Amino acid sequence: MFDKKYSYLGAHLQGSEIRRLFATSMRPNVISLAGGLPHADSFPNDEMAGAVSGLLTREKEIYLQYGGSRGNRDGFEAARCRMQKRGIDVPAEEIIITSGSQQVIDLMTKVFVDEGDTILMEDPTFVGALGVFRNYKARLEGIPMQEDGIDLDALEGRLGAGIKVKFMYLIPNFQNPTGLTTSIEKRMRILDLARQYDFLILEDDPYGELWFTGGPDDVRPIKAWDTEGRVVYTSSFSKIISPGIRIAWAAAPSGVIDRFDMARQMMDVCSNPLMQGVANELCSSGFLDAHIERLRGVYARQAETMLAALEKHMPDGVTWTKPDGGFYVWLTLPEGTDTLDMLKNALDADVAYVIGSAFSPDSGSRNALRLSFCHESESAIAEGIQRLAAVVRKRLISSE
């Protein structure tokens, strides 16, 4: 009855490839190196329950009522607290609290992009952003990734050829899916090019505080140098408190925030005020700083375990990135290997990954895959890589 009634978008919707994988990768026995689900042992459940209880006793009118559609004071304070540690100091008027950074990507595209408009992005990039851009029928231009961020020559070539760009979507720190970090020099140069060619930047920074070595100066957001309000910055509590909290934010000039606000009123009205309160409690008590320091250690060890296992088990001809933070390693198999085709064998061997082409604006990266070291224990990661390496070895032999 419904099939003839769908809108163009409704008829052409494609679910997230990653979400589809969840069903399989959640099977018992499967070691999931697929989804970007944070390590659950680290979730601060006691601190959250304590914060909820305190807030609900003191101020139920605020915490259970409708919140402001742009956010509540708690949310603004919590977002400012995280940003200030990264060199970004913006007033509350330049912040909107959202239900995940996914919502910021949706808002940015809704408010700036008409059908056929061009968005630039790293290739590969976050699958959830690609899905949004495609839903709005944007023209997607991927710029190839190098070890230290996008290929600037390629970018300048495109811009010099006269393409008109609405915005560039970037994940400068511990990028999803490659784990790579854009050098400070490249960040400055990208901002210069944005000025020169008059485009905006959507800077997505969910993992920015989860460095393994170094410190905040190595992962300073582009937004920190943005004097003209050209950068829309987004980050989230999903990876530093818990994804279930559904609290993220964007920082942008107040005129843009006003547009986001009007659009979001028609989408989901407001974000949960109680969860904004919890985020602020955990920030202002100092708990979150210590917690993030612990998370850095946990994820650094898990990454190390994965890298050591890859080194030990993967056959020649396979290469991978070495992240300085975040959740992901990007594995590249010899040209011609199809990781989509290989996925069935991997799942048969009880190990899951995400296929590379899911992250590519033009469905390239067919011989690549994303591994995440965030979710499983160290021993499961080691075992998972061993299983995967066996699958890869078999595949490479059979294709010889």
Add this chain to the structure above:
Amino acid sequence: MFDKKYSYLGAHLQGSEIRRLFATSMRPNVISLAGGLPHADSFPNDEMAGAVSGLLTREKEIYLQYGGSRGNRDGFEAARCRMQKRGIDVPAEEIIITSGSQQVIDLMTKVFVDEGDTILMEDPTFVGALGVFRNYKARLEGIPMQEDGIDLDALEGRLGAGIKVKFMYLIPNFQNPTGLTTSIEKRMRILDLARQYDFLILEDDPYGELWFTGGPDDVRPIKAWDTEGRVVYTSSFSKIISPGIRIAWAAAPSGVIDRFDMARQMMDVCSNPLMQGVANELCSSGFLDAHIERLRGVYARQAETMLAALEKHMPDGVTWTKPDGGFYVWLTLPEGTDTLDMLKNALDADVAYVIGSAFSPDSGSRNALRLSFCHESESAIAEGIQRLAAVVRKRLISSE
């Protein structure tokens, strides 16, 4: 810098009229008969804090992790629990848990409506739905409201004239903004017409359990008679637990739910699993049934207070609806009175309402306004109506 960059939608966004009013109506001293904010005294803060604490101790992996994009088992159970009490029995596959019913309205329009498609609705209707429909550039056709629901002769006239309709948006119970309830006979007839003229129905039922007299048979949702899956039903915990919880749902055929799911993955990924757990705890413990029974008493008394004050203070020529449940009374002033123009006087007199035209698909109802009895105490409601009546009286005299 941004002004020339906005998309068509971004440049034409209009915020909610009601949200704009909030700033003013939140001023101290102002008695707000404007927003549909539930009475905060009734928020079950202790029960919620208890539920949170229990859930986080037992199962932090589930409640703090990413949830399913269609919802978690707790959410499905909670939604089924509420619907079963209303005569709707659907399996979990036919449910999606959303961040407010506003998101269902957005999803429905996104998945079914292309630019220029026709949506039918009660006139007046919920302002948040009008905003969504306008953002998607739908063609809006309002059907005038009568005491017992829309004017069926007008509806049949339009349908008989051959207009092609994607869906009809209805709030059959204690409608926002009129407080009116569609008779059971009219519900059956509307469903018949939907079959005959092949359109869908989006049935929005946030207040359905908040009756003052009678019982579930008087407010049985259209969905309860829907044997072919033509009705997309939505309801929410906003008005029976708290708006801050941001948990609502839609029930529809599984094919439609799949489309909603794919679209929502790109909007906000998932709803908070912990809040779904809280909703389910309060339902399954039996607390919520008793709580709703108390709310019925609270809102019935507040409505009674408002109606008595209107009777006592309003001058001749002013009429209003007499709701059997919900949050709202719809007040109509003599033809030619402009309630937008009068609002300034009302705010000067420290009382707030929402102008009638905000609820009209064609900006009609200029001589009407919405009063809500949900938020203020009984004494404030009585005082607020007295203030408003003085403003109205002055306005009617000056226009003579």
